[in-house]
Amino acid sequence: MTVRPTDYPDAAAPAGAAPPPTEPVLTGRGGKGGGAMTIDPRDRVQLAEAPVPLSRVLALFRPHRVRVAVVMALIVASSIVALAQPFLVREAVDVAIPEQDVRLLLLTVGGMVAVAAVTQLLGVVQTWLSTEVGQRVMHELRTAVFTHLQRQSLGFFTRTRAGEVQSRLTNDVNGMQGVVTSTATTIAANLTTAVATFVAMLALSWRLSLLSLLVIPPALWLTRRVALVRRAIKAAQQRHLADLNHQIQEGLSVSGVRLAKTLGTSERTAEHFEATSHDLVHLELRSQLAGRWRMATMQIVFAVIPALIYLAAGLPATSGGMTIGTLVAFTTLQAGIFRPLLGLLNMGAQWVASMALFSRVFEYLDLEPDLPVPTRPVALDPARVRGDVRLEGVTLRYTGADHDAVHDLSLDVPAGSTLALVGPTGSGKSTVASMLVRLQDPDAGRVTIDGIDVRDLEQPVLASVVGIVSQESYLVHTTVRENLLLARPDAPEAELWRALAAAQVADLVASLPDGLDTVVGARGFRFSGGEQQRLAVARTILRDPPVLVLDEATSALDTRTERSLQRALDELAQGRTTITIAHRLSTVRDADRIAVLERGRLVESGTHDELVSAGGRYAELVAVGEPVQAPVG
Incomplete structure (x- = not known):
């Protein structure tokens, strides 16, 4: 098993120790990975107010069920194929090397390389298919939400908080993309890998498997507990940093400085900034110490686990005639079971976070338009x-x-x-x-x-x-030509100029270096208020x-x-x-x-x-x- 440098950020991996699972980057609401996650209270409230039936989520994937089935099959196949690795190691250590059987050694070594190549190839195909499914589902959902919101009345947008619509359409839908392409497959992979690994451990040595059942649960609990503590500290740091940035933006802007000078609050503003900065010092110390204690604790735990396995394998009463190859293969499997088990421990939090995202998006899809579309529209030329x-x-x-x-x-x-x-x-x-x-x-x-x-x-x-x-x-942030063509996409250029002339603005547009292809800027800021109005009149003409x-x-x-x-x-x-x-x-x-x-x-x-x-x-x-x-x- 390869030990990545990120597995031991603060110290070298001890020889023979099982590498501890890495703590992933925590992404806040809807974050994913195998590290410690807690259920966000806001997600609980969201699901309580707008529960989402699982059948509705699954319905999104019904058009893609063949690809989803293939992805699940690839996950299972990849997990099973990967389990051949420790058995090949056992055969090489116990038979091929001691007996100098070159043919068997070449076969086992070739098998190890083949296992690695096949699992990686299956992983590439799985990633491709799951990403394709996720992107298609998100495209369909994003388009459905955008189209549905366009049917809402102007009153909906005036009473909805600024940025809320954009947040749900971008942040929440993008978060759901992670759910579709990563969280579901990660849960499936973790479950398959954990079950298959433990079955293989039992096949190698039921005695050592029983020992692992005694040692692994407290190790997992300790790892998760320390990670949760560190996560809480990191969250506090993020809040204080956000507060500090807010104070900098407000306190050192032109308007903020003018306000502070006119109200005489400069000293109080500086004291507030000093207090926030001082809190960050203590939080950073706690974060660093928590990191060191975490690594120290985990180093001890993950040194004790293989040590106990070696002890059990060496004692006549518990070894059961275990070979060196079996011991090496078992420790490899035992080390690999931690990551999927930690991932499964987070399944509840991942599930709540994921369903909360679906709930927020479905809320918009379920909105009844204030202005219903006519069921039998009148044909009018x-x-x-x-x-x-x-x-x-x-x-x-x-x-x-x-x-x-x-x-x-x-x-x-x-x-x-x-x-x-x-x-x-x-x-x-x-x-x-x-x-x-x-x-x-x-x-x-x-x-x-x-x-x-x-x-x-x-x-x-x-x-x-x-x-x-x-x-x-309102002018769209594009060219004069494109703004006019919003009214009639098929209008020839001559008609554009006639409309501009009727609106008393043709001479102005003609005098610009780019003419009709002049970019009007955000909300038309390139032009004065009166010029914007005349361009709008030309569009209506x-x-x-x-x-x-x-x-x-x-x-x-x-x-x-x-x-x-x-x-x-x-x-x-x-x-x-x-x-x-x-x-x-x-x-x-x-x-x-x-x-x-x-x-x-x-x-x-x-x-x-x-x-x-x-x-x-x-x-x-x-x-x-x-x-x-x-x-x-």
Whole structure:
């Protein structure tokens, strides 16, 4: 048996001693390996809240059951073939060498090499197949989760903690990959190896096997116990290091230094840092001493075990006529049984950690979409849509709110006309826009386009019918060309330039060194806010929707940028049913109809002149707001 340098990191391996099992790197939740593991309390809570039936996990592997069966067969075959090694050693030591039988010696030596080669080859094939199965299962699961989450409403993402979705889709799924490709095969290999090794030990010497049964359990318990102590110390070190890094990041950042100086907390911050650093000194001392004590204890234990075996083999009462070859073969087997036994001791913790990962991912797969997909979608050709928009008695209350965001609201927007929605903040204007594009569904009533309930349209069809330009335009971190092609993947370059020209941004893009292939940067930071808005308008023009929603598209812009963008929006609105939501009343005075909302209710509607003359709520908004001017350009 080969003793690896990592088996004895602090001292040379003593002659004839069985090498202690290495303590693997512990990876926290879901960590795997043969070293000491404890069940994470968070995993217990996760499984208590969302238990996972084993049948559901096994169902993931059903399409790959042939490969899984082959992997299991290879594990068993590899374990059995490897057991031939000590018997070959016994034959060489007891027969071939003493009797100078060259032929037998060549056969046994060749057999040893063949055993090593076959087990390694089987290991390569096993790794290849298990990794392939794991990758395929993870690919299918990752894709299923991503696709399912895309069906969730916008409300799901607003109420879900930032980073939680990404964590489950990446960290948890990647952790499950380790479960699929390593943990399951490791448990199977450990179990097979432990059983086969002990059977071989019994075949060689039942007396020494009984002695091993007395010695091995306490040795395993001591090894695991010391490893758990060291793991606890390492965990404390990691927490303190994380705290130290957090203090460095906050205390030495520009904002942190400014805060400390303005509040006079520099001295307290330094004292806190000193205390954390001081704790790390003690933890490092404990860690090093625990490591030395661990190695010292294990060196003694693993020196005692072969010594007792040699003693039993040498005493006439217990030897049973044992040969030297049998003794060598037995000690080799006895040394190899520790690693799989330690692995089996961790099976419970590995199982809980693994099932907790599946539980977290299945939780997302089991989410019922707030906006269900239509069971019988209406076939609608966007090119034939007239654009008649109606809200019929619509009511919507957000979760946790004490009043309706929109209450019993009815609006009629004939095809090709323009409707402006105005009102104070919180009056329900953006809620109306979100229902039109089906980011929200009403609790009562319905929203229709050409008499068809938007809930009966598939999302791609609805997106091609209703286009929206909002205050917060979003550009993907890629080129201008790719951002535009999101609207129409098959659009030729000439149409891209026509859309940019209509959005008053063609000259800007043409002046860039890379033109359409200019990378916009994260969230479009390469361009100003107004330029981003105009690129978003160009994208909507390219989609050519018959219904257009302008949700406060210019409210955050300066006057000059607003004028340029307003010209682009006017170009975009021509010939379409347009619903404009605005705080600046000057942008809506020429609308065919203006609807005034307050606390989700329609309080008055009419043209600009009619509403001003009526002296109602709209007239009050005009009086307290900016002066109403004729639209620019």
